[in-house]
Amino acid sequence: MDKMLLGRYINGESLIHHLDPRGKLFLSFYFIVIVFLCNNWETYVLMAAMVMLFVKLSDISLGFFIKGVRPLIWLILFTVLLQIFFSSGGQVFWHFGPFTITDQGLINGVFVFCRFVLIIFMSTLLTLTTTPIEISDGLESLLKPLTKIKVPVYEIALMLSIALRFVPTLMDETTKIMNAQRARGVNFGEGNLLKQIKSVIPLLIPLFVSSFNRAEDLATAMEARGYHGGEGRTKYREQEWRKNDTLAVILFIALTGALIFLRN
Amino acid sequence: MVKSIHIEKLNYVYQSGTPFSRRALTDVSLDIKTGSYTAIIGHTGSGKSTLLQHLNGLLKPTSGSLTVAGNHITSETKNKELNELRHHVGFVFQFPEAQLFEETVLKDIAFAPKNFGKSDEEAEQVAAKMATLVGLPDSVLDSSPFELSGGQMRRVAIAGVLAMEPQILVLDEPTAGLDPKGRLEMMEMFEQLHQEQHLTIILVTHQMNDVANYADHVVVMENGGLIANSTPERVFSDPDWLHKHHLGLPQTTAFAAKLAKQGVPFETLPLTEKQLAEKLAELMPQSGGELHG
Ligand SMILES: Nc1ncnc2c1ncn2[C@@H]1O[C@H](COP(=O)(O)OP(=O)(O)OP(=O)(O)O)[C@@H](O)[C@H]1O
Numbered sequence: 001m002d003k004m005l006l007g008r009y010i011n012g013e014s015l016i017h018h019l020d021p022r023g024k025l026f027l028s029f030y031f032i033v034i035v036f037l038c039n040n041w042e043t044y045v046l047m048a049a050m051v052m053l054f055v056k057l058s059d060i061s062l063g064f065f066i067k068g069v070r071p072l073i074w075l076i077l078f079t080v081l082l083q084i085f086f087s088s089g090g091q092v093f094w095h096f097g098p099f100t101i102t103d104q105g106l107i108n109g110v111f112v113f114c115r116f117v118l119i120i121f122m123s124t125l126l127t128l129t130t131t132p133i134e135i136s137d138g139l140e141s142l143l144k145p146l147t148k149i150k151v152p153v154y155e156i157a158l159m160l161s162i163a164l165r166f167v168p169t170l171m172d173e174t175t176k177i178m179n180a181q182r183a184r185g186v187n188f189g190e191g192n193l194l195k196q197i198k199s200v201i202p203l204l205i206p207l208f209v210s211s212f213n214r215a216e217d218l219a220t221a222m223e224a225r226g227y228h229g230g231e232g233r234t235k236y237r238e239q240e241w242r243k244n245d246t247l248a249v250i251l252f253i254a255l256t257g258a259l260i261f262l263r264n
Numbered sequence: 265m266v267k268s269i270h271i272e273k274l275n276y277v278y279q280s281g282t283p284f285s286r287r288a289l290t291d292v293s294l295d296i297k298t299g300s301y302t303a304i305i306g307h308t309g310s311g312k313s314t315l316l317q318h319l320n321g322l323l324k325p326t327s328g329s330l331t332v333a334g335n336h337i338t339s340e341t342k343n344k345e346l347n348e349l350r351h352h353v354g355f356v357f358q359f360p361e362a363q364l365f366e367e368t369v370l371k372d373i374a375f376a377p378k379n380f381g382k383s384d385e386e387a388e389q390v391a392a393k394m395a396t397l398v399g400l401p402d403s404v405l406d407s408s409p410f411e412l413s414g415g416q417m418r419r420v421a422i423a424g425v426l427a428m429e430p431q432i433l434v435l436d437e438p439t440a441g442l443d444p445k446g447r448l449e450m451m452e453m454f455e456q457l458h459q460e461q462h463l464t465i466i467l468v469t470h471q472m473n474d475v476a477n478y479a480d481h482v483v484v485m486e487n488g489g490l491i492a493n494s495t496p497e498r499v500f501s502d503p504d505w506l507h508k509h510h511l512g513l514p515q516t517t518a519f520a521a522k523l524a525k526q527g528v529p530f531e532t533l534p535l536t537e538k539q540l541a542e543k544l545a546e547l548m549p550q551s552g553g554e555l556h557g
């Protein structure tokens with residue numbers, strides 16, 4: 001449980017940390033879209049250079065980003081192999097039944113790999129430099145126009161921020177209760193299937209009880225302070241669009257231009 | 265005396281090997297004798313709970329080793345070997361009522377003994393005995409633990425640990441969040457177990473009064489290391505040192521220290537009300553004479 005790295009915020013004071021979360025969210029999605037513009041070496045090198053620049057600017061060591069790739073490595077390799085074995089075109093190196101390896105296929109494999117890594121690095125950058133609360137606030141403002149067509153954006157954002165807020169609490173609680181039951185002789189993850197299922201009960205019941213208690217406390221606290229939904233509510237954490245955010249957008253526009261120019 | 269616990273050069277790093285790694289214990293060496301009552305004190309985050317969790321194998325040392333009730337534990341110890349150890353070490357966590365889950369109070373108390381191989385019948389016998397010991401009325405034994413008051417839930421949880429009939433009882437702030445009367449009753453109960461059944465007790469607490477009243481040994485922790493390992497008399501005899509390490513004095517000792525500043529001649533600062541009263545009674549005739557003279 002302690003090993004979870006994906007999506008953990010790392011406190012920092014870098015340029016990237018201080019960007020407006022709305023801009024960061026939007027540009028991260030936008031980045032994923034324009035990665036699909038890449039179709040030759042020049043474009044991939046350009047995108048890789050940009051990502052390295054952002055990593056550098058975030059003051060977070062490269063190790064964190066590489067760790068973000070690890071959990072997905074099998075999915076990536078699987079996709080890459082599909083590309084390599086089933087692409088056609090170009091010079092054929094090897095052929096067996098439905099499988100063919102061509103130089104085009106190899107190049108495509110490498111490109112797919114790069115695409116995955118670029119996207120993972122960029123989303124890791126977002127979650128490492130933006131707190132979960134900022135992300136859900138940012139999402140709320142980006143989705144605000146949807147309230148016009150009766151999408152319950154405020155409620156969704158509230159649910160999201162509460163859920164995100166309580167993930168670490170719940171993980172702590174799980175560890176604590178597991179420890180307490182271990183001390184009382186429960187062996188989690190040992191013995192036959194029936195035994196294992198039985199051992200989950202002393203963990204789940206206390207977790208449910210404490211989650212319900214917590215939810216009730218939270219609801220009481222929110223009502224006591226007069227919470228009544230999104231419309232007209234002001235925020236404690238103001239989001240502020242600064243010069244750097246505009247610069248970031250301009251950079252991405254320029255990047256898109258360059259990609260269109262370089263791709264074939 | 266027999267050593268119940270022997271800890272040697274224990275080091276522990278949380279999430280070791282990740283970028284979030286965090287050192288929590290540094291070269292801790294400590295011996296605890298069978299039948300002793302040891303208090304561990306120290307500022308928040310000094311590593312007390314981390315140290316305790318090694319005592320029944322919930323955490324394994326990053327390096328170094330410890331021997332508890334004849335079980336040797338190093339970083340290589342297999343999880344399977346820990347069950348035997350856990351049988352002998354009762355562990356009361358901070359806010360232990362979070363561990364309750366059974367349908368009835370009696371069943372919850374009987375949970376641990378059943379896990380450690382007692383028959384249902386035997387386990388419920390022990391459970392009933394422990395319920396009485398912690399002061400639960402018979403009438404609650406068949407109700408759901410979730411219908412009880414917070415203080416009663418705490419008692420159920422503690423009875424559930426005692427029902428394992430451990431040799432060593434580890435207590436991590438067992439009285440946090442209780443009212444003063446409940447706190448006193450709880451501490452008296454542990455003292456009784458210590459006296460009558462010669463349980464080895466290890467208590468983590470922020471209550472210096474409890475240290476003064478019950479412990480025969482004190483271990484002071486700071487930043488993951490031990491900075492003192494001595495008796496309450498010795499540790500509390502130096503208010504300045506304690507203050508420097510952000511620790512307080514027991515009420516009685518603090519009061520006596522004030523008297524000492526006013527010129528009352530104590531050889532050593534008394535720890536308990538009884539000691540203070542005796543000391544003052546001894547000094548009374550002279551000072552009383554002066555006062556009235
Ligand atoms: N699960 C964990 N993951 C990472 N670090 C942890 C974890 N648990 C504790 N720590 C860190 O280890 C150090 C020691 O914590 P520990 O809980 O042992 O302190 P403590 O002396 O029991 O404090 P308190 O008096 O507040 O209970 C702290 O710096 C804490 O932040």
Ligand SMILES: [Mg+2]
Nearest residue numbers: 312313314436
């Ligand atoms: Mg603690």
